[in-house]
Amino acid sequence: MSRGEGAALRLEGAGTDLEDIEIQLLLEGIRLCYGYDFREYALSPLRRGVAAAMAREGVQTVSAYQDRVLHDAACMQRFLGTVGVNVTSMFRDPDLLRCVLEDVVPLLRTYPSSRIWVAGCASGEEVYAFAVLLEEAGMLKRTSIYATDLNEDMLAIARLGSYPLEKLRRYEDAYVVSGGQTSLADHYSVAGRTARFNRDLQASITWARHSLVTDGSFNDFHLIVCANVLIYFRASLQERAHRLMYDSLVRGGFLALGKRESLLSCPDRDHYEQVRDGVNLFRKMRW
Numbered sequence: 001m002s003r004g005e006g007a008a009l010r011l012e013g014a015g016t017d018l019e020d021i022e023i024q025l026l027l028e029g030i031r032l033c034y035g036y037d038f039r040e041y042a043l044s045p046l047r048r049g050v051a052a053a054m055a056r057e058g059v060q061t062v063s064a065y066q067d068r069v070l071h072d073a074a075c076m077q078r079f080l081g082t083v084g085v086n087v088t089s090m091f092r093d094p095d096l097l098r099c100v101l102e103d104v105v106p107l108l109r110t111y112p113s114s115r116i117w118v119a120g121c122a123s124g125e126e127v128y129a130f131a132v133l134l135e136e137a138g139m140l141k142r143t144s145i146y147a148t149d150l151n152e153d154m155l156a157i158a159r160l161g162s163y164p165l166e167k168l169r170r171y172e173d174a175y176v177v178s179g180g181q182t183s184l185a186d187h188y189s190v191a192g193r194t195a196r197f198n199r200d201l202q203a204s205i206t207w208a209r210h211s212l213v214t215d216g217s218f219n220d221f222h223l224i225v226c227a228n229v230l231i232y233f234r235a236s237l238q239e240r241a242h243r244l245m246y247d248s249l250v251r252g253g254f255l256a257l258g259k260r261e262s263l264l265s266c267p268d269r270d271h272y273e274q275v276r277d278g279v280n281l282f283r284k285m286r287w
């Protein structure tokens with residue numbers, strides 16, 4: 001084990017008071033230097049992220065890592081990928097997608113056009129899942145999907161809409177359980193080992209950088225999807241993000257969260273009603 005890996009392992013465990021101070025200084029430095037604000041992210045995933053980043057860079061102390069991050073924008077970009085936790089997939093929560101198809105889409109049909117915001121979209125798979133299902137429901141042409149993330153590198157992958165073919169093939173079962181009507185393969189073209197989603201899906205999606213920590217509302221939406229992002233925030237930050245999403249929803253709009261997330265830290269939780277038991281889809285009923 002290298003010395004950098006040893007230091008990182010120690011940090012991933014309980015850590016020490018000194019390391020906690022170093023982490024605070026690292027986050028403050030990143031905020032001042034680059035404008036990213038991780039100060040209110042949940043401590044354990046943050047520690048794991050810093051530990052992994054230190055091991056990758058081969059440095060032994062958080063202070064040495066801070067020195068590198070502040071002087072090297074590429075290192076900062078790599079840090080974003082690590083602390084942001086970019087793990088994602090298509091059709092991750094089939095029950096939720098089916099509920100959207102059955103309970104939200106019929107309402108969207110009553111509007112001439114509608115807007116959906118997918119916040120924290122990572123490399124875009126989740127967004128293409130929504131686009132595919134909306135297209136099959138005949139709703140894509142009158143829906144605008146806004147997909148945002150903190151990390152420009154992830155958005156660049158998402159914009160391309162190209163993924164390893166093997167990966168997309170593995171989603172076929174979840175696509176059917178989510179309410180898919182034909183085959184996922186009908187929605188992409190294949191070149192070698194790569195699959196690229198069709199142009200009409202891409203045309204309905206606007207990709208943009210947006211931070212749930214530092215940016216404000218930019219439109220009002222009929223559906224907001226924010227899955228597996230709030231779990232990385234402390235309660236105070238979850239509260240901020242919830243307020244932003246509540247303010248960005250139209251009257252009667254819907255909020256979809258990840259399976260491990262809830263409205264617990266939402267200041268307006270009494271204004272929402274859960275659409276279906278066991279599914280994290282909520283409707284803004286009072287305002």
Ligand SMILES: C[S@@+](CC[C@H](N)C(=O)[O-])C[C@H]1O[C@@H](n2cnc3c(N)ncnc32)[C@H](O)[C@@H]1O
Nearest residue numbers: 084085088089120122150151211212213227228
């Ligand atoms: C675990 S992924 C979830 C991806 C997708 N929503 C899903 O459920 O599969 C978390 C994503 O949140 C993004 N993220 C982290 N902090 C954010 C913030 N403050 N504002 C917007 N996105 C953020 C990360 O860059 C990452 O792409």
